[in-house]
Amino acid sequence: MRRRSFLALPAAAAVLPAPRRTRLTVALDGTGDHTSLQAAIDAVPAGEPAVIGIRPGTYLGQVIIPAAKPLIELRGLGRSPSDVVIADNRANGTLKPDGTPWGTSGSASVTVDGAGLRVTGLTFANLFDEAAHPEITNRQAVAVLTRADKLVFDRVRFLGNQDTLYVNGGRNYFRDCYVEGDVDFIFGRATAAFERCHIHSLNRGSTPNGYVTAPSTLRTNPYGLLFHRSRFTSDAPDGTVFLGRPWHPSQDPEAIGQTIIRESWIGAHIPAAPWTDFGVWPWEEARFAEYRNAGPGATITADRPQLTDEEARTYTVDAALRGADGWNPCG
Incomplete structure (x- = not known):
């Protein structure tokens, strides 16, 4: 009897069918499957991957991607990200029908609870008009709130004023994106x-003119907000915008915020002392650092902690996103 080698190739296995993937198109003029993004998301079967193409236009109304709808891909079908706009216009202090305020999280134009979301080539915006609503003092108006893991945004614009981009959970990767705002407009614990x-x-039009970041990274998380080979610009006067301040939600002492900016260009709107306190919480107790930045706003002073070369090898995009499962969206 001929003995079979353990190195011999097995008989051809049956080819398994590719997992089902829902494909939908959103168009304002009714030529697609749906006229709103929320309707398309609602139509995706729970747990099933989906690709949703969005034709040019401005789509108004809150959008929620629930945890039961992971692995959704949103594709803007315009020539540029500005051709497809997903927007809403409420703030923290805007009142619900029951007379209570929406709050910061509730103000989000788009809330992402579904893991594995991928977005390319479109714009998210919160269109809340501060000047038109002087009666509203709580003006936090979020364009996107993320609360899920393994999210990828590629060539996406985020537009707002205060609290534009609220990254509050999991790992989020932003590549070739544009983020605009004034006060704490990139913030959260993700x-x-x-x-x-x-x-x-x-x-x-005030001094200070604003704060770019307000991280609330938990002490146990070695990676917070990381900016690599990015560009920081402004129309504000020189030296009037801070790079960040440490946010402690509900005065949480375990929120030891981290913002690291490396190998980036920083404009003159950033002062020589770019970090500042947040209420009773001093910036020196947060995890703020820079590494090999350039530009008129990147001068090195005693108030600007710098990574050593050895530390810089630890704080890379790959290392921050890898996690225990080896996730690599950068490849």
Whole structure:
């Protein structure tokens, strides 16, 4: 009897069918499957991967991607990200029908609870008009709130004023994106890596003119907000915008915020002392650092902690996103 070698190839296995993937198109003029993004998301079977193409236009109304709808891909079908706009216009202090305020999280134009979301080539915006609503003092108006893991945003614009981008859970990767706002407009406790992004601070006509980041990274998380080879610009006067301040939600002492900016270009709107306190919480107790930045706002002073070369090898985009499962959205 001939003995079979353990190195011999097995008989051809049956080819398994590719997992089902829902494909939908959203168009304002009714030529697609749905006229709103929320309707398309609602139509995706729970747990089933989906690709949703969105034709040019401005789509108004809150959008929620629930935890039961992971692995959704949103594709803007315009020539540029500005052709497809997903937007809403409420703030923290805007009142619900029951007379209570929406709050910061409730103000989000888009809330992402579904893991594995991928977005390419479109714009998310919160269109809340501060000047038109002087009666509203709580003006936090979120464009996107993320609360899920393994999220990828590629060539996406995020537009707002205060609290534009609320990254509050999991690992988030932003590549070639544009983020615009004034006060704490990139904030939260998530691990969020920004690569080749354009970060633009609006001129709100006051001093200080604003704060780019407000991280609330938990002490146990080694990675918070990381900006690599990005560009920080503004129309505000020189030296009037801070790079960040440490946010402690509900005065949580375990929120030891981290913002690291490396190998990036920083404009003159950033002062020589770029970090500042947040209420009673001093910036020196947060995890703020820079590494090999350039530009008129990147001068090295005693108030600007710098990573050593050895530390810089630890704080890379790959390392921040890898996690225990080896996730690599950068490849």
